[in-house]
Amino acid sequence: MKVEGVLVLDKPKDLSSTEAVEKIKRLLRVRKAGHGGTLDPFATGVLPICLGRATKIAQFILEGDKVYQGTFELGIITDTYDLTGEVVERRPVPELSAEEIQEVMQGFVGEIEQVPPPYSAAKYRGQPLYRWARKGVKVEKEPKRVEVLEFRVLAVELPRVEFEVYCSKGTYVRSLVHEVGLRLGCGATLVALRRLRKGPFTLEEALTLEEVERLQAEGRLEEKILSVEEALSFIPAITVSREMARRIRQGRPFSVSVLGSLVRLQKVARRPRVPWLRILSEDGDLVAVTYYPERFSGEGWAEMLRVFVS
Template sequence: MSVGRRRNNGRKVDGILVLDKPGGCTSNEILQRVKRMFGAAKVGHTGSLDPLATGVLPLCFGEATKFSQYLLDSDKAYVVKAKWGEKTNTADADGEVVERCATDGLTRELLESTLPDFRGGIEQVPSMFSALKHKGQPLYKLARQGLEVEREARKVHIVQLDLLDFDTEHFSLFVACSKGTYIRNLVEDIAVAIGNLAHVVELRRTWAGPYVESQAKTVEVLSETLELGGHQALDQLLLPLSSSVDHWPCLTLSESSTFYLRNGNPVQVPGAPLDGWVKLIGPDEEFIGVGELQDDGLVAPRRLISNCN
């Protein structure tokens, strides 16, 4: 190998895998495992799930990493099961119980009457056991050192909040919410609102942005696919890059508009919306990236894939 030549660290793989994350591992741990299975050079995820959590975790391969931020910013949904009468230092079953209380007087009607207060816009103070950073250090690392720092409340939006199941030991909720929502905090706050304690014992993400649970592939399915068909078979499980923004307005460009956009120039596109973000399709019906409407009505390129013509 000549001096200065970069070592090949993996295959060029482009696309999105909807992974069914297993419990008991971090999002990064399972990402690295899947990356090795694919032999891929570049993979990123679109928002961490707690080690306890399972479910939809979109993984972006290669060029798809350019669009991971839009998935990170999207709404998500969860089914959460919580245990009454106990508070833990992490707000979930992975932590240590720090406080207990009686569960006498809890009723389904009492819980249901409290839920409307947590729908719509609410504020949350992030847990010390979160990935938010304080002076460059993740809060959870500080928490493990026994340290606590002041955290500002953050505004989030609870799109949907429904009670699925209830008894005096556990309750289960369906939650659809904006990015940055901490389900552990939500469970704790709901319990406190009715004079009790609770922590998360099960958490499953059922959708994230445009991706739903039925699309998710388990690690076991990936392993079987690799064994039977190798990398070629695994690649067939990837969704196209465009799937990350399929819910956006779509504009089809002429050959000349595509050329100018590819060179960083805003263009006029007939039928474009007045504002917002758009999915861009080239003259050969290939996905070329995303753009944003400017105040002057022109479409400006924002993220373009590099392998389009």
């Protein structure tokens, strides 16, 4: 069986995202595979894995927003900002209410500048920061602009706080928790994290490794793997003629004004936080993915991000 598409995995604890992909590759005997957004080894939850031809759409999955639920513990600061690191400081925890903690967390909602944690996969001179940190080299990375759409308290049982966060790609939840602890004055470290959603993929459709193995043995796994078309169905679409589809696949330019005319004629609305547009042939085949421009006026060509050969 030729396996290709997107498998949504419920990644177990203490397994890196790369290790999870390698397990799936061996189990399904596929040569090409990649994940759609790194999860730390101690974190669990949604890890989309692109198989075969679907590796070509990983860029759209990587761009997707994320939703997490987790727990942090007040009064502790670690060098990794989570429970896997060494404790570098302990502080007394004041009698904080849920409202007081929420007020501090609310201060991080919106666009913020965030520096990657010292132990992370962010790279400096071609090597991840965690390798520099293990050598005792302190690297000051430039902050990145990320967006936190929601950050709320779910429950408080001091010194632990359960929370949920909805954020953009590139956001380090460990760093958010660390900063919350500093603002509260007592420090905090992340002790549990579970990803509920990555882009359009949710925990409800995710399979555990055990379920993948069982379904594979029963010959029923294929029905759980999303095709490339299904995996991109969250992107709004326009339909073009067979002739136009052929021209796009040949790499011929496609004007922004024509794109705009088709969007208006077919009444295709841009979805919030989804800056792309699928182009389908009149036979329903996926032809390409392009940017959904802010404006369709003026000269210029549509930028094709990915073209799919029939």
